[in-house]
Amino acid sequence: MATCNTLILMLLGVACAGAEKLKCQGEGRFPNPNLCGAYYDCTPNNAGGYDMVKDDCRGFAYNSGARHCSEKLCETRIKRSVTSDNHPYSRMCEGLSDGFLCANCKTVVVCVKGQAFIRHCIDNFFCSELAQFGGGVCYPDHPAECKCVSPNDFRVDPYDPQRFFSCRDVGSKPTQYRCPEGMVFDETARECSANDLPPCSTSGTFAKSSNCSEYYTCIAVKNGWLQKHYICGAGTAYNAVTGTCENPCVLLECQNEGRFADPSSKHNYFECYMLGGKLKQLRYTCPETYRWEVLSPGVGKCVEDHGKDLTVRPYGECTMPKDLC
Numbered sequence: 001m002a003t004c005n006t007l008i009l010m011l012l013g014v015a016c017a018g019a020e021k022l023k024c025q026g027e028g029r030f031p032n033p034n035l036c037g038a039y040y041d042c043t044p045n046n047a048g049g050y051d052m053v054k055d056d057c058r059g060f061a062y063n064s065g066a067r068h069c070s071e072k073l074c075e076t077r078i079k080r081s082v083t084s085d086n087h088p089y090s091r092m093c094e095g096l097s098d099g100f101l102c103a104n105c106k107t108v109v110v111c112v113k114g115q116a117f118i119r120h121c122i123d124n125f126f127c128s129e130l131a132q133f134g135g136g137v138c139y140p141d142h143p144a145e146c147k148c149v150s151p152n153d154f155r156v157d158p159y160d161p162q163r164f165f166s167c168r169d170v171g172s173k174p175t176q177y178r179c180p181e182g183m184v185f186d187e188t189a190r191e192c193s194a195n196d197l198p199p200c201s202t203s204g205t206f207a208k209s210s211n212c213s214e215y216y217t218c219i220a221v222k223n224g225w226l227q228k229h230y231i232c233g234a235g236t237a238y239n240a241v242t243g244t245c246e247n248p249c250v251l252l253e254c255q256n257e258g259r260f261a262d263p264s265s266k267h268n269y270f271e272c273y274m275l276g277g278k279l280k281q282l283r284y285t286c287p288e289t290y291r292w293e294v295l296s297p298g299v300g301k302c303v304e305d306h307g308k309d310l311t312v313r314p315y316g317e318c319t320m321p322k323d324l325c
Helices: 002-018 087-093
Strands: 028-031 038-044 050-056 060-063 068-073 099-104 107-112 115-120 125-130 135-140 153-156 163-167 175-178 183-186 191-194 204-208 211-221 224-231 237-239 244-246 258-261 268-275 278-285 290-296 299-304
Touching (some): 038 135, 068 107, 087 107, 099 125, 107 135, 153 183, 204 237, 258 290
Parallel strands (some): 099 135
Antiparallel strands (some): 028 038, 038 050, 060 068, 107 115, 163 175, 183 191, 204 211, 237 244, 258 268, 268 278, 290 299
């Protein structure tokens, strides 16, 4: 009997030794070596140490190099169904299949293979997009745009203009609100107002003309139109050709030598050439009343614009934010 007890204790000892104890050595997002797809966030606390929050990739493996969930299934989940996504936030993951985003001050969206999963931040923690975490994370007292910095104030959510919060005092807990559909919060007027989207005249999805990072849908209903406003995830813009939020900087960078159409304007084109072993880029504008016409890949010329060019350009109907690329 004693021999059996000793054997059991030895086996338990091996099991315990095999599980690595997690410890925060610094700030950031780290893989949990004990479980496939698991990771943990280490955020600073008032005691001079770190608070640990454990999470996982909902059945998918965690990519420690890129600091986001990957599209590789964990072996334990291959024969089981993966947790279903949160559909209200699915559009945020269209241009970022895997990553961490901020939907609003209190909500982190985890994109896994194009699906959206959410995490709500606790009191005094707000969604902040930080490089050491690979994107969105619930972080203590940051960013300042999500906090109460003035008494008796109303502030718009920096991630979602449809949301806003009120502040009773400096440092008080923000009270969250949301404007009705089709409206955004105006900090100056301190009220919800109609956004600057044009009225719907045809069904479809369209980029907001003043900002390529925003778009809206128009759906015909019995008594008119149903219009909904959306915001692309960080670092992405609405591509009118593919109908998804994508990284526009890829199309604005030289991949090969030649002359290429500017995806944001029919009047412009790029010339890409090799210099010193690196591709260089120059942007040109066709003469007034002329547009760029593509003749073949990397080849084109300026031709008279008679208004007959119906080519749909990825970002041709909207203005690209200056700090995006």
